[in-house]
Amino acid sequence: MESLLPPGAAALLRQARRVVVFTGAGISAESGVPTFRDDLTGLWARFDAEQLATPEAFHADPELVWGWYEWRRARVRRARPNPGHLATAAIERLVPGSVVVTQNVDDLHERAGSTAPIHLHGSLFAPRCVAEPAHPAAFPDAEAVSRDVRAAQPAAVADGDEAADPGEGGRIPPPRCGRCGALVRPGVVWFGETLPEAALTAAAEAAAACDVLLIVGTSGVVYPAAEIPRIAARAGATVIQVNPEPTPLDGLCAVNLRGSAARVLPALVESAWGSAEAAGAPHPAVS
Numbered sequence: 001m002e003s004l005l006p007p008g009a010a011a012l013l014r015q016a017r018r019v020v021v022f023t024g025a026g027i028s029a030e031s032g033v034p035t036f037r038d039d040l041t042g043l044w045a046r047f048d049a050e051q052l053a054t055p056e057a058f059h060a061d062p063e064l065v066w067g068w069y070e071w072r073r074a075r076v077r078r079a080r081p082n083p084g085h086l087a088t089a090a091i092e093r094l095v096p097g098s099v100v101v102t103q104n105v106d107d108l109h110e111r112a113g114s115t116a117p118i119h120l121h122g123s124l125f126a127p128r129c130v131a132e133p134a135h136p137a138a139f140p141d142a143e144a145v146s147r148d149v150r151a152a153q154p155a156a157v158a159d160g161d162e163a164a165d166p167g168e169g170g171r172i173p174p175p176r177c178g179r180c181g182a183l184v185r186p187g188v189v190w191f192g193e194t195l196p197e198a199a200l201t202a203a204a205e206a207a208a209a210c211d212v213l214l215i216v217g218t219s220g221v222v223y224p225a226a227e228i229p230r231i232a233a234r235a236g237a238t239v240i241q242v243n244p245e246p247t248p249l250d251g252l253c254a255v256n257l258r259g260s261a262a263r264v265l266p267a268l269v270e271s272a273w274g275s276a277e278a279a280g281a282p283h284p285a286v287s
Protein backbone atom coordinates (compact mmCIF):
# COMPACT_ATOMS: atom_id res chain seq x y z
CA MET A 1 0.00 0.00 0.00
CA GLU A 2 2.93 2.29 0.74
CA SER A 3 3.82 2.14 -2.95
CA LEU A 4 0.59 3.97 -3.77
CA LEU A 5 1.96 7.03 -2.07
CA PRO A 6 4.62 9.37 -3.34
CA PRO A 7 7.13 10.19 -0.64
CA GLY A 8 6.17 13.43 1.02
CA ALA A 9 2.38 13.11 1.01
CA ALA A 10 2.34 11.39 4.40
CA ALA A 11 4.91 13.79 5.84
CA LEU A 12 2.80 16.78 4.77
CA LEU A 13 -0.16 15.31 6.57
CA ARG A 14 1.77 14.34 9.69
CA GLN A 15 3.18 17.85 10.07
CA ALA A 16 -0.19 19.55 9.63
CA ARG A 17 -1.84 21.21 12.58
CA ARG A 18 -5.18 21.80 10.87
CA VAL A 19 -6.50 19.57 8.13
CA VAL A 20 -9.66 20.06 6.11
CA VAL A 21 -10.97 16.92 4.43
CA PHE A 22 -13.19 18.06 1.57
CA THR A 23 -15.27 15.17 0.26
CA GLY A 24 -17.64 14.36 -2.57
CA ALA A 25 -19.69 11.42 -3.72
CA GLY A 26 -16.57 9.37 -4.56
CA ILE A 27 -15.83 8.73 -0.90
CA SER A 28 -19.15 6.93 -0.52
CA ALA A 29 -18.92 5.02 -3.81
CA GLU A 30 -17.29 1.99 -2.19
CA SER A 31 -20.11 1.91 0.35
CA GLY A 32 -22.48 1.34 -2.57
CA VAL A 33 -23.88 4.87 -2.74
CA PRO A 34 -23.89 6.01 -6.38
CA THR A 35 -21.97 9.10 -7.46
CA PHE A 36 -23.58 11.74 -9.67
CA ARG A 37 -21.41 11.94 -12.77
CA ASP A 38 -20.16 8.42 -13.39
CA ASP A 39 -20.93 7.72 -17.06
CA LEU A 40 -22.93 4.55 -16.37
CA THR A 41 -23.95 4.38 -12.74
CA GLY A 42 -24.02 8.09 -11.81
CA LEU A 43 -27.38 9.43 -10.68
CA TRP A 44 -27.34 12.17 -13.32
CA ALA A 45 -26.69 9.58 -16.04
CA ARG A 46 -29.79 7.65 -15.01
CA PHE A 47 -32.18 10.32 -13.78
CA ASP A 48 -33.19 13.77 -14.95
CA ALA A 49 -32.04 16.33 -12.42
CA GLU A 50 -34.55 18.83 -13.80
CA GLN A 51 -37.40 16.50 -12.81
CA LEU A 52 -36.05 15.57 -9.41
CA ALA A 53 -33.67 18.11 -7.95
CA THR A 54 -35.15 21.56 -8.41
CA PRO A 55 -37.77 23.51 -6.45
CA GLU A 56 -39.86 23.57 -9.64
CA ALA A 57 -39.77 19.78 -9.86
CA PHE A 58 -41.02 19.44 -6.28
CA HIS A 59 -43.77 21.95 -6.94
CA ALA A 60 -44.83 20.10 -10.11
CA ASP A 61 -44.71 16.54 -8.74
CA PRO A 62 -44.02 16.33 -5.01
CA GLU A 63 -44.82 12.60 -4.84
CA LEU A 64 -42.24 11.72 -7.49
CA VAL A 65 -39.55 13.86 -5.88
CA TRP A 66 -40.25 12.74 -2.30
CA GLY A 67 -40.32 9.09 -3.46
CA TRP A 68 -36.97 9.48 -5.20
CA TYR A 69 -35.34 10.93 -2.07
CA GLU A 70 -36.91 8.20 0.07
CA TRP A 71 -35.38 5.63 -2.29
CA ARG A 72 -31.97 7.31 -1.93
CA ARG A 73 -32.42 7.55 1.83
CA ALA A 74 -33.19 3.82 2.03
CA ARG A 75 -30.04 3.01 0.04
CA VAL A 76 -27.91 5.11 2.36
CA ARG A 77 -29.48 3.49 5.44
CA ARG A 78 -28.44 0.09 4.10
CA ALA A 79 -24.89 1.31 3.34
CA ARG A 80 -22.03 1.25 5.81
CA PRO A 81 -19.05 3.57 6.15
CA ASN A 82 -16.01 2.28 4.27
CA PRO A 83 -12.31 2.52 5.18
CA GLY A 84 -12.17 5.94 3.50
CA HIS A 85 -14.74 7.36 5.94
CA LEU A 86 -12.97 5.64 8.84
CA ALA A 87 -9.58 7.05 7.83
CA THR A 88 -11.15 10.51 7.59
CA ALA A 89 -12.44 10.17 11.15
CA ALA A 90 -8.98 8.98 12.18
CA ILE A 91 -7.44 12.17 10.78
CA GLU A 92 -9.87 14.17 12.89
CA ARG A 93 -8.78 12.27 15.99
CA LEU A 94 -5.08 12.54 15.17
CA VAL A 95 -5.08 16.20 14.18
CA PRO A 96 -7.26 18.12 16.61
CA GLY A 97 -8.75 21.14 14.92
CA SER A 98 -9.42 19.24 11.72
CA VAL A 99 -12.72 19.67 9.93
CA VAL A 100 -14.64 17.54 7.45
CA VAL A 101 -16.44 19.53 4.76
CA THR A 102 -18.67 17.36 2.61
CA GLN A 103 -20.89 17.86 -0.40
CA ASN A 104 -22.54 14.55 0.42
CA VAL A 105 -26.07 14.32 1.74
CA ASP A 106 -25.50 10.88 3.30
CA ASP A 107 -24.58 10.35 6.95
CA LEU A 108 -21.61 8.00 6.44
CA HIS A 109 -19.05 10.45 7.87
CA GLU A 110 -21.07 10.71 11.07
CA ARG A 111 -21.48 6.94 11.28
CA ALA A 112 -17.71 6.52 10.83
CA GLY A 113 -17.10 8.73 13.85
CA SER A 114 -16.52 12.18 12.35
CA THR A 115 -17.73 14.91 14.62
CA ALA A 116 -19.97 17.55 13.10
CA PRO A 117 -19.02 17.33 9.42
CA ILE A 118 -20.11 20.45 7.55
CA HIS A 119 -22.78 19.48 4.99
CA LEU A 120 -22.60 22.05 2.21
CA HIS A 121 -25.46 20.49 0.26
CA GLY A 122 -27.72 19.59 3.17
CA SER A 123 -28.74 16.15 4.34
CA LEU A 124 -31.10 13.36 3.36
CA PHE A 125 -31.91 13.07 7.05
CA ALA A 126 -32.98 16.65 7.77
CA PRO A 127 -36.24 17.19 5.88
CA ARG A 128 -37.83 20.56 6.35
CA CYS A 129 -41.02 22.45 5.78
CA VAL A 130 -41.28 24.20 2.38
CA ALA A 131 -42.52 27.28 4.20
CA GLU A 132 -39.54 27.35 6.54
CA PRO A 133 -37.91 30.48 5.13
CA ALA A 134 -41.24 32.25 5.67
CA HIS A 135 -41.45 31.27 9.32
CA PRO A 136 -37.93 30.60 10.59
CA ALA A 137 -38.93 31.34 14.18
CA ALA A 138 -41.14 28.27 14.19
CA PHE A 139 -38.13 26.07 13.43
CA PRO A 140 -35.22 27.29 15.51
CA ASP A 141 -32.77 24.56 14.51
CA ALA A 142 -32.34 21.78 12.01
CA GLU A 143 -32.62 19.06 14.63
CA ALA A 144 -35.94 20.40 15.78
CA VAL A 145 -37.18 20.54 12.19
CA SER A 146 -36.15 16.96 11.62
CA ARG A 147 -37.81 15.85 14.85
CA ASP A 148 -41.04 17.66 14.03
CA VAL A 149 -41.08 16.37 10.50
CA ARG A 150 -40.51 12.80 11.62
CA ALA A 151 -43.29 13.13 14.16
CA ALA A 152 -45.59 14.35 11.38
CA GLN A 153 -44.69 11.57 8.97
CA PRO A 154 -46.94 8.61 8.37
CA ALA A 155 -45.49 5.41 9.86
CA ALA A 156 -44.57 4.13 6.39
CA VAL A 157 -41.97 6.85 5.93
CA ALA A 158 -40.81 7.20 9.50
CA ASP A 159 -37.05 7.33 10.01
CA GLY A 160 -35.48 3.93 10.46
CA ASP A 161 -38.29 2.09 8.69
CA GLU A 162 -36.85 -0.05 5.91
CA ALA A 163 -40.32 -0.38 4.39
CA ALA A 164 -40.07 3.26 3.35
CA ASP A 165 -38.03 2.30 0.26
CA PRO A 166 -40.42 2.90 -2.64
CA GLY A 167 -37.90 1.55 -5.20
CA GLU A 168 -36.63 3.44 -8.23
CA GLY A 169 -39.24 5.80 -9.59
CA GLY A 170 -41.65 4.97 -6.74
CA ARG A 171 -43.97 7.72 -5.61
CA ILE A 172 -44.66 8.65 -1.99
CA PRO A 173 -46.73 11.63 -0.88
CA PRO A 174 -44.57 13.93 1.21
CA PRO A 175 -45.66 14.40 4.79
CA ARG A 176 -47.07 17.70 5.99
CA CYS A 177 -45.39 19.98 8.47
CA GLY A 178 -46.59 19.25 11.99
CA ARG A 179 -46.72 22.97 12.76
CA CYS A 180 -48.18 24.72 9.74
CA GLY A 181 -49.50 21.99 7.45
CA ALA A 182 -47.34 22.92 4.45
CA LEU A 183 -45.53 20.18 2.53
CA VAL A 184 -42.30 18.79 3.90
CA ARG A 185 -39.41 18.71 1.42
CA PRO A 186 -36.02 16.96 1.41
CA GLY A 187 -33.42 18.98 3.30
CA VAL A 188 -30.96 19.01 0.43
CA VAL A 189 -29.76 21.86 -1.74
CA TRP A 190 -31.38 21.75 -5.17
CA PHE A 191 -30.16 23.23 -8.43
CA GLY A 192 -30.83 26.94 -8.43
CA GLU A 193 -30.80 27.19 -4.63
CA THR A 194 -28.23 28.85 -2.44
CA LEU A 195 -26.11 26.84 -0.02
CA PRO A 196 -26.84 27.08 3.71
CA GLU A 197 -25.04 30.27 4.66
CA ALA A 198 -23.70 29.10 8.03
CA ALA A 199 -22.24 25.93 6.48
CA LEU A 200 -20.60 27.80 3.62
CA THR A 201 -19.12 30.39 5.97
CA ALA A 202 -17.78 27.74 8.36
CA ALA A 203 -16.28 25.77 5.46
CA ALA A 204 -14.61 28.85 3.98
CA GLU A 205 -13.18 29.80 7.38
CA ALA A 206 -11.84 26.30 7.96
CA ALA A 207 -10.28 26.27 4.48
CA ALA A 208 -8.62 29.64 5.03
CA ALA A 209 -7.14 28.46 8.34
CA CYS A 210 -5.89 24.97 7.45
CA ASP A 211 -2.39 23.95 6.45
CA VAL A 212 -3.41 20.85 4.51
CA LEU A 213 -6.62 20.40 2.54
CA LEU A 214 -7.34 16.90 1.36
CA ILE A 215 -9.78 16.66 -1.57
CA VAL A 216 -11.44 13.25 -1.78
CA GLY A 217 -13.77 11.92 -4.47
CA THR A 218 -15.26 15.00 -6.04
CA SER A 219 -15.43 16.01 -9.69
CA GLY A 220 -14.88 19.59 -8.52
CA VAL A 221 -17.31 21.06 -11.01
CA VAL A 222 -20.09 22.27 -8.72
CA TYR A 223 -19.76 25.77 -7.32
CA PRO A 224 -19.59 27.38 -4.85
CA ALA A 225 -18.51 24.12 -3.12
CA ALA A 226 -15.54 23.69 -5.47
CA GLU A 227 -14.29 27.08 -4.33
CA ILE A 228 -13.37 25.61 -0.90
CA PRO A 229 -10.05 24.02 -1.99
CA ARG A 230 -9.21 27.18 -3.93
CA ILE A 231 -9.68 29.25 -0.77
CA ALA A 232 -7.25 26.95 1.05
CA ALA A 233 -4.69 27.12 -1.76
CA ARG A 234 -4.89 30.93 -1.90
CA ALA A 235 -4.29 31.05 1.86
CA GLY A 236 -1.12 28.98 1.45
CA ALA A 237 -2.35 25.49 2.39
CA THR A 238 -0.96 22.41 0.71
CA VAL A 239 -3.68 20.66 -1.29
CA ILE A 240 -3.62 16.89 -1.77
CA GLN A 241 -6.20 15.06 -3.89
CA VAL A 242 -7.42 11.46 -3.82
CA ASN A 243 -9.36 10.42 -6.92
CA PRO A 244 -8.97 7.59 -9.43
CA GLU A 245 -9.59 10.10 -12.24
CA PRO A 246 -8.15 13.49 -13.13
CA THR A 247 -10.31 16.48 -12.13
CA PRO A 248 -10.26 20.22 -12.84
CA LEU A 249 -8.69 20.62 -9.39
CA ASP A 250 -5.53 18.67 -10.30
CA GLY A 251 -3.55 21.82 -11.02
CA LEU A 252 -4.24 23.16 -7.54
CA CYS A 253 -2.72 20.12 -5.87
CA ALA A 254 0.80 19.52 -4.66
CA VAL A 255 0.07 15.79 -4.78
CA ASN A 256 -2.51 13.88 -6.82
CA LEU A 257 -3.08 10.38 -5.50
CA ARG A 258 -4.80 8.34 -8.22
CA GLY A 259 -6.76 5.65 -6.47
CA SER A 260 -9.93 4.91 -4.58
CA ALA A 261 -10.68 6.57 -1.26
CA ALA A 262 -11.12 3.26 0.57
CA ARG A 263 -7.62 2.16 -0.46
CA VAL A 264 -5.62 5.38 -0.53
CA LEU A 265 -6.88 7.17 2.59
CA PRO A 266 -6.10 4.35 5.07
CA ALA A 267 -2.68 3.94 3.42
CA LEU A 268 -2.02 7.65 3.75
CA VAL A 269 -3.02 7.74 7.41
CA GLU A 270 -1.06 4.62 8.22
CA SER A 271 1.98 5.96 6.43
CA ALA A 272 1.70 9.31 8.24
CA TRP A 273 1.20 7.97 11.74
CA GLY A 274 2.50 4.46 11.38
CA SER A 275 -0.25 2.54 13.02
CA ALA A 276 -2.94 0.31 11.62
CA GLU A 277 -5.16 1.49 14.42
CA ALA A 278 -4.79 5.07 13.25
CA ALA A 279 -5.82 3.99 9.76
CA GLY A 280 -9.35 3.41 10.84
CA ALA A 281 -10.09 1.19 13.77
CA PRO A 282 -13.85 0.87 13.57
CA HIS A 283 -15.72 3.46 15.55
CA PRO A 284 -18.13 1.95 18.07
CA ALA A 285 -21.00 3.34 15.99
CA VAL A 286 -20.02 1.07 13.08
CA SER A 287 -21.33 -2.40 13.65
Ligand code: OAD
Pocket residue numbers: 023024025026027029030035036037038042103104121188189190191216217218219220221222242243244245247259260261262
Ligand atom coordinates in the same frame (compact mmCIF):
# COMPACT_ATOMS: atom_id res chain seq x y z
P1 OAD B 1 -19.51 13.53 -8.84
O1 OAD B 1 -20.34 12.36 -9.20
O2 OAD B 1 -19.59 14.74 -9.70
O3 OAD B 1 -17.98 13.11 -8.80
C1 OAD B 1 -17.55 11.97 -8.12
C2 OAD B 1 -16.04 11.91 -8.17
O4 OAD B 1 -15.63 10.82 -7.37
C3 OAD B 1 -15.45 11.72 -9.56
O5 OAD B 1 -14.38 12.63 -9.75
C4 OAD B 1 -14.93 10.27 -9.53
O6 OAD B 1 -13.76 10.09 -10.32
C5 OAD B 1 -14.61 10.11 -8.05
N1 OAD B 1 -14.66 8.73 -7.55
C6 OAD B 1 -15.40 7.69 -7.99
N2 OAD B 1 -15.18 6.60 -7.26
C7 OAD B 1 -14.27 6.96 -6.30
C8 OAD B 1 -13.63 6.27 -5.24
N3 OAD B 1 -13.90 4.99 -4.97
N4 OAD B 1 -12.75 6.95 -4.47
C9 OAD B 1 -12.47 8.25 -4.73
N5 OAD B 1 -13.05 8.93 -5.73
C10 OAD B 1 -13.93 8.32 -6.50
O7 OAD B 1 -19.82 13.87 -7.31
P2 OAD B 1 -19.56 15.23 -6.53
O8 OAD B 1 -18.28 15.86 -6.96
O9 OAD B 1 -19.74 14.94 -5.09
O10 OAD B 1 -25.00 18.33 -5.61
O11 OAD B 1 -20.77 16.12 -7.03
C11 OAD B 1 -20.91 17.42 -6.54
C12 OAD B 1 -22.38 17.76 -6.43
O12 OAD B 1 -23.02 17.54 -7.68
C13 OAD B 1 -23.15 16.86 -5.47
O13 OAD B 1 -23.04 17.26 -4.12
C14 OAD B 1 -24.55 17.02 -5.97
C15 OAD B 1 -24.32 16.92 -7.45
O14 OAD B 1 -25.28 17.53 -8.27
C16 OAD B 1 -26.23 18.50 -5.10
O15 OAD B 1 -26.99 17.58 -4.93
C17 OAD B 1 -26.55 19.91 -4.76
